[in-house]
Amino acid sequence: MNEKRWIPSSALTALETQTVAELAEAIHVSPFLATLLVQRGIHTFEQARTFFRPELSHLHDPFLMKDMDKAVQRLIRALDSQEKILIYGDYDVDGTTSVTLVYDFLSTFYPHLDYYIPDRYTEGYGVSTQGIDWAAAHGYSLIIALDCGIKSLDKVDYANSLGIDFIICDHHRPGDQLPQAAAVLDPKRSDCAYPYKELTGCGVGFKLMQAFCIQTGRKPEELYPYTDLLVVSIAADIVPITGENRVLAFFGLQHLNATPRIGLKALIKIAGLHSKLDITNVVFGLGPRINAAGRIKHAKEAVRLLLCQDEEEATEFAMGINTHNNDRRTFDSSITEEALAMIQTDEWLVAAKSTVLFKEDWHKGVIGIVASRCIEHFHRPTIILTKSNGKAAGSARSVPGFDVYEAIEECAELLEQFGGHTFAAGLTLPVENIDAFRLRFEEIVSSRILPEQLIPMIRVDLEIALDEISWKFYNVMKQMAPFGPGNMTPVFVSRAVQLAGRPTIMKEKHIKFDVFQGKSPAFTTIAFGMAHLLPDLTSGKPFDICYTLEENNFRDSRTLQFMLKDIKFQ
CATH class of the missing domain: 3.90.1640.30 (inorganic pyrophosphatase (n-terminal core))
Incomplete structure (x- = not known):
């Protein structure tokens, strides 16, 4: 398991600590929940009311x-x-x-x-x-x-x-x-x-x-029915869900769950999204399918679907787009395997602090996804290039804290065009410039990136005792949604927890186990891709967990459960 850094939120100042106490009393929540709000810049009763009860009247002129x-x-x-x-x-x-x-x-x-x-x-x-x-x-x-x-x-x-x-x-x-x-x-x-x-x-x-x-x-x-499109754009473009975006996303999700336009309704059905949609569902369920039209065929298909007024026609469009998405997944996984093999078999690339890869027959439509996949294995700024119209065209992705757009801008003399954001960018350059660009980009990244930025990090909101977690706690926390950049799902750390009962291995890769702490109730914990932890878990020693809290509904039974992000054994 790769090492991860647990980065706690900044310690509260004396003034913020006082604000937490006042806010907790004013809105009748626990100090832990009030701390989550103060961390998000919410200090007063009025700010809390605006945050918990967004209104379309909050939109700017x-x-x-x-x-x-x-x-x-x-x-x-x-x-x-x-x-x-x-x-x-x-x-x-x-x-x-x-x-x-x-x-x-x-x-x-x-x-x-x-x-x-x-x-x-x-x-x-x-x-x-x-x-x-x-x-x-x-x-x-x-x-x-x-x-x-x-x-x-x-x-x-x-x-x-x-x-x-x-x-x-x-x-x-x-x-x-x-x-x-x-x-x-x-x-x-x-x-x-x-x-x-x-x-x-x-x-x-x-x-x-x-x-x-x-x-x-x-x-x-007249414009309010279009908020379903707005929330899809907000989720898929990974912009902060703060301020005006939060208002639009809040009402967009309501609209998407109650009365989505015919094309989105067809897409929701074909994606198998049966539960109430949230930002995560939109990012991973709807976004890739809409994108797939432009990646594999032509994006006009996506607009035709979104404009569709006939359910039968919408279903047909959605099935076509879903097929494109399945094709995209095939390209995505095969190209990712090739890209990772290229890094692992090249000593210079293994030791580098950036990744720049080129292969002329890679599918242009999935190179951004491949860049993100490579970062999951090699946590560093990554650019994947392929040949398009006689040029090398690429997508760049970055790691938290490093501005990949600025780094690319420093290489402008080797490029024909580029554009984008801090964490994602696109670029085009002559094929003969690739080697020079790779060296220049590596030189810039190496001189600027901090050693800790090369280690995956988990931002932690709160360290909390398990006996503080209850349905009341969860129900208030849930009202802080929609979660996303700028208002991420709260991440908790609990120390020295112990195993209750025997863990269960699921599909040979995942593990499910119960944890408790002192006299707290036991909480079911799901750890995806962590079946290898079984020997350490069953050693009898206490351990620290980093997790998010969610509701599990199974056979009419509702329970709170933890989704494990990382674990540290003592």
Whole structure:
């Protein structure tokens, strides 16, 4: 079992300790639960009420976003002049949900619309010349670009030369210059005072539609059915579930569980998601299937599914996308095996502090997933490259605390293009530059990464005694959902626990056992992939556990159980 670091939350200051006591009394919860809230920046009764009871009225005024007034004016002018409008989005989940939201909403009252998703393989990421040419050939004079465009300076200039305006709705980091578009909506613009910076591309598209509704006197409630698309984009794009994203995700999950759109309903059914959906279900159950359309075939299929109005047709689409997802899994596992073998048989790669791998026939659609899989085995910044349109195209993933985007930016002279976030990025470079890039990237990573960042870490919220855990404790904790980045499922540590009864091995890989501490009740603990722990567990010595708490429903019996993240034997 690989060593893991247990990183406790920062010790509370004297003032925070006092705040915990006051908050616990004000909202009638235990000090442990109040500590979890204070760790999340919730210090007062009012803040706790806003956190536990999100309302759509908590959303910010969309006109606080730079250029929003220009964007709305240009959109209204297009509608009044009966211009043809093209809704253009990237081929991932955020892009396809963005396109669906804006296209579906506008199409309820405006007919001169179409949508366009670039082909992952022939056009690549973002705004393409081919897409602009298609718009020009079909008479479009306004393109609304969603989840892309913030770095498309030359493409927007080209569109301008053809008499096509752009409204850009992006959430990626801008470069030094902004495109010469009719409006550039991006909360990460340095000159944008919008209070919340972590919206998805779909979120920025939603804010544009919200502003349009305000300006034209439409009821904001018309947009609320689109929160199911927003939560899918928030979950799949791994953005913080804080602030405005938390409000949108909260209501999005309610909508997704009660009355999802027909296409998502079909996808939920085919994914076998029978229990109440949460962020994790969306990330692992819906996200990969929507992504699979663009990875294996064409992302237009995903938009067609999300727009679908007929249940039979939606089921057919969903089955097709599920087949793509199964194909993706096959590619994913075989390429991961190849990639890991390449590292393990190369002494330089084994000793390196980064991974850069290239194979020209790897499937471009799964290289990001493969990069993430490699990090599970070799915990370090990783870039997986394959050949596409005569170039090396790649996906980068990072480890907590290391900014892979900045490291790639340092290699800009070897690259043709790149973009992304702190923990994930995409890049393209000439094949002949790969060796030089690998050495340069390794040099940058080696000089900046801290030794501890190369060891997998588990962030621990609280050290707690088992007798503090009860149904009341769990029921309050559950109301802190939706959990995700910025508001992760609480992780607990309990020390010197003991084994109760005999452990059970499940499917030769997993282990199930009961633990207790002093006079506490026994709690069932599930440890996936840890069957090898049996000899240590049965040695009779106490041990420390790191775990999350969840509810288990089996044959009408509800119990609290622990999901083990790690264990340390004394």
